[in-house]
Amino acid sequence: MDVKFIYGDTLEKEEHMHLEPFEYEKPNSLVELEALLSKHADEARLLAGGTDLLVLVKEKILSPKMIIDIGDVAALQGITADPAKGLTILAGTKVSTIEHSAEVKEFAPALSFAAAQLGSSQVRHMATMAGNVCHGSPSAETSPVLLAHGAVLTIAKAGGERELPISDFWLAYRKTALAPGEYLKAFTLPALPKNAAVEYAFKGLRGAMEIDMVNVGVYLELEEDLETVKEVRIGMGAVGPIPYRAVKAEAELKGMKVDDAFFAKAGELAAAEATPIDDVRATADYRKKLMSVLTRRAFSAAFARIKGE
Incomplete structure (x- = not known):
């Protein structure tokens, strides 16, 4: 027609x-x-x-x-969890399965939450996280959480496999590290150590069925005193041509005491590494401000989760 x-x-x-x-x-x-x-x-x-x-x-x-x-390839579907090795999600697994999986809710609750924000229920029952990631959209819902988790990708082809940190997967806007003949086979999220948590925060123009203006995933790991930052990761989305980590901010935040000054500093540093554009959803300036606020909130939530609050 x-x-x-x-x-x-x-x-x-x-x-x-x-x-x-x-x-x-x-x-x-x-x-x-x-x-x-x-x-x-x-x-x-x-x-x-x-x-x-x-x-x-x-x-x-x-x-x-x-x-x-690849819908009939059973070897690309499923989720397994190991307390020592972490969570493995095969590439053909539907987003709705990830959203409702008991294993994901236990080992990576922020990923379950992020998956629930993707599109509509109908879309989530069709879509896969691998498609969400391989599409290469900078605003993809699951990408910041996977960055925060330090996820490792298994990339396969006839005759072999290789592993790649997800932070090295996106090369440019909608361009990935997949070579001709390769496909994404699985995601592995390493088991979270003691005193660590991952959280996800986002903002869209409306409550559902909307591409995010900004999204962020954070990883916070504390020393035994439960006050000092041992390790930190910040995965940012919709503030550049690809999802990426705020590596300068991460380096500066290590060793800090977790308090209101830390949360404010984390937001300030993340916003400084954001390189957004003006478009129909938001101005670049507003996106930077959102990144600061959302990063601060995400770290506060991660700290509360570690403390059992």
Whole structure:
């Protein structure tokens, strides 16, 4: 069906609301998937939930010659938890499964909360966290939490696997470290040490179904005195072309005593490393102020969680 859009009084533009032709494959195993990727590395795109991919294809931003549906690959679905090793989430696991998983709520409650903020219930039942991450959007809900957790990605291809810290995964806007023929296989969130917590904070224009203006994930680990910062991570979203860590702020916050001055300093330093733009959702200046406030709140919540409050 052709839909005609009118811009002003004289400008007309026709949009053809259909998908361009492509080949469709649906492997049942990792062996079949890897064989397809080896053969069609430069022309194939993986379909997990399709909530991002199909929109980009319809809008002609992407024009893959082949789409590989991984929905039937059981080896890419599931969540396992180990008190020593941490939490492993396979790439085909739906966001709704992560949201409601008892293991995720126990080992990574901030990730469960962030997953619950992604789109609508219908979207979460289709979408995967791997798609959310591989899409490369700077405002992706799960990315700041994964940065805060220090998540490690398992990236696979025919003949081998490699591990990559998630902080090295995004190279530029919607550009990742995946090489031709590779795919994201799993996320591993290391077990949290004693006296540590992760929290997530965000702000959108409305309460639901909205891309975040700013989001942030923080990791706080205390010394045995429960007052001194041993380790800290700050994962920032929607304030740059990619999700990224505020590494300068992290270095300066280590060793500080946790009090109101620490929370204020954390917000100030995070905002200083933010490089947002003006767009339809917010001005750059407002985003910087939001980053300061949200970082302060997230660290306060993490401190309260560690103290059992």
